[in-house]
Amino acid sequence: MRTRPLKVALLGCGVVGSEVARIMTTHADDLTARIGAPVELAGVAVRRPSKVREGIDPALVTTDATALVKRGDIDVVVEVIGGIEPARALITTAFEHGASVVSANKALIAQDGAALHAAAEQHGRDLYYEAAVAGAIPLIRPLRESLAGDKVNRVLGIVNGTTNFILDKMDSTGAGYQEALDEATALGYAEADPTADVEGFDAAAKAAILAGIAFHTRVRLDDVYREGMTEVTAADFASAKRMGCTIKLLAICERAAHGGSVTARVHPAMIPLSHPLASVREAYNAVFVEAEAAGQLMFYGPGAGGAPTASAVLGDLVAVCRNKLGEATGPGDSAYTQLPVSPMGEVVTRYHISLDVADKPGVLAQVATVFAEHGVSIDTVRQTGKDGEASLVVVTHRAPDAALSGTVEALRRLDTVRGVASIMRVEGE
Amino acid sequence: MRTRPLKVALLGCGVVGSEVARIMTTHADDLTARIGAPVELAGVAVRRPSKVREGIDPALVTTDATALVKRGDIDVVVEVIGGIEPARALITTAFEHGASVVSANKALIAQDGAALHAAAEQHGRDLYYEAAVAGAIPLIRPLRESLAGDKVNRVLGIVNGTTNFILDKMDSTGAGYQEALDEATALGYAEADPTADVEGFDAAAKAAILAGIAFHTRVRLDDVYREGMTEVTAADFASAKRMGCTIKLLAICERAAHGGSVTARVHPAMIPLSHPLASVREAYNAVFVEAEAAGQLMFYGPGAGGAPTASAVLGDLVAVCRNKLGEATGPGDSAYTQLPVSPMGEVVTRYHISLDVADKPGVLAQVATVFAEHGVSIDTVRQTGKDGEASLVVVTHRAPDAALSGTVEALRRLDTVRGVASIMRVEGE
Numbered sequence: 079m080r081t082r083p084l085k086v087a088l089l090g091c092g093v094v095g096s097e098v099a100r101i102m103t104t105h106a107d108d109l110t111a112r113i114g115a116p117v118e119l120a121g122v123a124v125r126r127p128s129k130v131r132e133g134i135d136p137a138l139v140t141t142d143a144t145a146l147v148k149r150g151d152i153d154v155v156v157e158v159i160g161g162i163e164p165a166r167a168l169i170t171t172a173f174e175h176g177a178s179v180v181s182a183n184k185a186l187i188a189q190d191g192a193a194l195h196a197a198a199e200q201h202g203r204d205l206y207y208e209a210a211v212a213g214a215i216p217l218i219r220p221l222r223e224s225l226a227g228d229k230v231n232r233v234l235g236i237v238n239g240t241t242n243f244i245l246d247k248m249d250s251t252g253a254g255y256q257e258a259l260d261e262a263t264a265l266g267y268a269e270a271d272p273t274a275d276v277e278g279f280d281a282a283a284k285a286a287i288l289a290g291i292a293f294h295t296r297v298r299l300d301d302v303y304r305e306g307m308t309e310v311t312a313a314d315f316a317s318a319k320r321m322g323c324t325i326k327l328l329a330i331c332e333r334a335a336h337g338g339s340v341t342a343r344v345h346p347a348m349i350p351l352s353h354p355l356a357s358v359r360e361a362y363n364a365v366f367v368e369a370e371a372a373g374q375l376m377f378y379g380p381g382a383g384g385a386p387t388a389s390a391v392l393g394d395l396v397a398v399c400r401n402k403l404g405e406a407t408g409p410g411d412s413a414y415t416q417l418p419v420s421p422m423g424e425v426v427t428r429y430h431i432s433l434d435v436a437d438k439p440g441v442l443a444q445v446a447t448v449f450a451e452h453g454v455s456i457d458t459v460r461q462t463g464k465d466g467e468a469s470l471v472v473v474t475h476r477a478p479d480a481a482l483s484g485t486v487e488a489l490r491r492l493d494t495v496r497g498v499a500s501i502m503r504v505e506g507e
Numbered sequence: 508m509r510t511r512p513l514k515v516a517l518l519g520c521g522v523v524g525s526e527v528a529r530i531m532t533t534h535a536d537d538l539t540a541r542i543g544a545p546v547e548l549a550g551v552a553v554r555r556p557s558k559v560r561e562g563i564d565p566a567l568v569t570t571d572a573t574a575l576v577k578r579g580d581i582d583v584v585v586e587v588i589g590g591i592e593p594a595r596a597l598i599t600t601a602f603e604h605g606a607s608v609v610s611a612n613k614a615l616i617a618q619d620g621a622a623l624h625a626a627a628e629q630h631g632r633d634l635y636y637e638a639a640v641a642g643a644i645p646l647i648r649p650l651r652e653s654l655a656g657d658k659v660n661r662v663l664g665i666v667n668g669t670t671n672f673i674l675d676k677m678d679s680t681g682a683g684y685q686e687a688l689d690e691a692t693a694l695g696y697a698e699a700d701p702t703a704d705v706e707g708f709d710a711a712a713k714a715a716i717l718a719g720i721a722f723h724t725r726v727r728l729d730d731v732y733r734e735g736m737t738e739v740t741a742a743d744f745a746s747a748k749r750m751g752c753t754i755k756l757l758a759i760c761e762r763a764a765h766g767g768s769v770t771a772r773v774h775p776a777m778i779p780l781s782h783p784l785a786s787v788r789e790a791y792n793a794v795f796v797e798a799e800a801a802g803q804l805m806f807y808g809p810g811a812g813g814a815p816t817a818s819a820v821l822g823d824l825v826a827v828c829r830n831k832l833g834e835a836t837g838p839g840d841s842a843y844t845q846l847p848v849s850p851m852g853e854v855v856t857r858y859h860i861s862l863d864v865a866d867k868p869g870v871l872a873q874v875a876t877v878f879a880e881h882g883v884s885i886d887t888v889r890q891t892g893k894d895g896e897a898s899l900v901v902v903t904h905r906a907p908d909a910a911l912s913g914t915v916e917a918l919r920r921l922d923t924v925r926g927v928a929s930i931m932r933v934e935g936e
Contacts, residue, residue, distance in 0.1 A: 216653035224645035227821020392656020
């Protein structure tokens with residue numbers, strides 16, 4: 079076994095970074111045995127050097143991250159700063175100065191993964207980021223490696239713990255969105271500004287990464303259709319229950335039926351209670367993968383948090399260090415299929431639509447005609463009425479999203495339709 | 508990209524082998540892109556050469572597997588024969604003649620994994636066997652690589668599809684064991700001789716492999732405590748339901764509380780309906796992993812079948828081919844902790860015990876005394892009686908298995924205990 083240690087530079091020492099540093103220290107002997115050489119924390123770049131960081135030698139702490147990655151003796155840079163800059167520049171500089179990189183940065187990988195992979199390859203370095211999607215759950219490695227001999231057709235996942243916590247609360251307690259969000263905030267599951275989570279930006283970044291890896295193509299963040307979950311109501315959950323469903327914010331990446339394109343989207347959707355994703359509670363994440371030969375696989379676990387994210391970072395760190403010792407690099411970017419990304423309108427899905435309508439004869443016939451004119455076949459209709467008002471709940475068969483949204487637009491124009499109370503896609507059947 | 512193909516020898520062309528060959532042909536372009544070089548099926552060793560094998564060039568078929576692996580130009584040997592010999596000799600010969608090996612052979616890896624890994628390392632080859640445990644579910648790679656920076660404390664899994672199908676039928680229909688087995692046989696889920704499955708031998712081999720990898724130690728097949736599930740009754744399921752549980756055949760690998768040893772066992776157990784493993788239906792497999800930093804992870808999917816197993820084989824094939832091209836080897840055996848395996852008596856668990864007792868005063872006190880004398884604390888007792896006979900259902904707190912089985916032996920000796928109707932461990936709480 080080699081005795082000269084591999085040197086690790088840690089960029090960022092917040093919730094995740096401090097756990098990475100802690101585990102590197104407390105489990106040093108295990109890491110040495112598994113890598114085949116010791117690993118040494120050679121420097122820690124932080125914004126606030128005065129903050130006391132338990133277990134970290136103050137002499138290692140610096141505010142000059144650039145100088146740290148330029149030192150030339152760093153084998154691996156662990157980037158847990160997050161955000162686009164300075165993370166991007168630091169990673170590129172790291173590659174130029176001999177280091178491979180382990181990152182937990184979903185936003186950056188989703189936006190600039192292609193360029194960063196190209197830079198890594200140009201310099202013969204590794205770029206690993208298991209922690210960027212679904213925290214501790216092994217997902218990037220299974221998709222990239224375990225399923226490398228298979229053809230993935232679909233990835234369907236709960237990849238945001240905050241929104242799953244909120245939706246699970248709404249489901250189990252009957253609470254409204256705001257009440258459930260308040261509880262999530264109080265318990266630390268939601269940030270003070272929850273926009274990135276509840277509007278689906280976080281999940282969309284993960285969907286872009288997953289789609290690219292699953293289909294060996296390039297999916298940009300802008301290619302991902304995105305709807306948040308702030309408008310999901312207690313009434314929607316009641317409707318879902320009547321259908322034997324619950325509501326989850328899903329990231330869905332699919333190969334089109336004709337095989338020539340892919341789609342990626344994030345939106346709330348009803349899924350049957352019998353679907354394995356339906357029973358994913360609290361802030362847990364789970365990702366369902368459908369592959370041609372493997373069939374249906376699911377990966378479940380904590381999608382966030384300091385220690386779980388650090389577990390994923392350290393798994394990558396061990397792999398990258400082993401590669402360094404073997405003078406090899408791991409499997410890198412694979413985007414050879416160059417499949418185009420189709421717009422949301424071409425996604426084939428089902429709608430659950432609640433309409434407030436006038437309670438008089440002929441309304442159902444009028445509504446049904448609109449569906450037929452748009453080529454959308456109706457699966458079930460439920461009509462309830464009182465006091466001259468009625469509600470119609472229509473569940474469609476599968477149809478292109480454009481036809482479904484066109485139907486809804488036409489319904490809104492009907493005099494007898496007072497309002498469209500809710501529209502939700504139905505998935506996982 | 509290299510144009511000279513990597514040559515693959517396929518040993519065995521049954522349900523799995525023929526799927527491997529089929530996918531290698533139909534997905535050749537994808538495999539080439541993902542590996543970085545074409546792969547070519549260079550030979551197929553079979554027992555019955557006259558059998559027509561669709562899509563396989565008859566010129567590639569041979570009955571002389573040894574000559575095939577000795578050819579010297581083979582890069583990777585895929586072994587899907589199963590059993591100990593001739594698989595073991597062929598794998599060893601393959602290493603000696605320049606080939607790396609992908610195997611789906613759980614029995615062989617469980618029995619001789621250490622020696623085979625040593626042979627692979629001696630010759631600088633890879634030995635991969637994702638398909639040996641839980642079919643298509645990525646499990647070996649996540650444990651060996653994704654969790655390489657973490658400390659796994661527990662692996663709890665449904666790793667045999669046949670028995671899960673039988674137990675699921677018993678649970679959902681109230682059928683007895685024999686009736687459910689007959690259905691499994693009729694549907695092709697159980698073999699004509701189901702012993703390896705229902706007596707837990709298959710699951711025990713997988714438990715040995717999983718425990719070794721999870722704890723970085725050596726667990727031999729003989730080290731695994733094993734109980735089959737042929738004595739599970741409809742009455743047991745009724746008892747389980749009253750406790751909010753179901754019954755699964757579980758493979759359980761644990762680090763002892765003191766950390767200095769590990770245990771591995773296979774037996775039927777009650778688990779709470781709220782546990783993610785409880786909802787694993789039909790012939791699906793799922794493995795729950797508890798790690799110090801990652802927390803609770805679960806991996807779910809088809810545990811057997813030609814195509815799912817071939818998916819795992821091909822994932823390994825791609826990895827091994829990439830390693831060949833990079834003149835590297837992947838992460839190999841890791842047994843550095845050398846943790847001893849403790850016997851079943853030291854496992855700490857809970858018992859659910861059903862006793863037929865005389866319906867007279869003082870019996871419960873007598874029974875409770877026996878538990879107390881063995882240091883086993885009682886969680887709940889339920890007593891039901893009619894016609895001078897009564898039944899007592901006792902659920903214990905956690906205690907060493909030796910104390911629990913000692914308690915049961917002492918109970919059998921009580922005059923007032925007419926019989927021990929069933930004993931089942933309770934797990935997953």
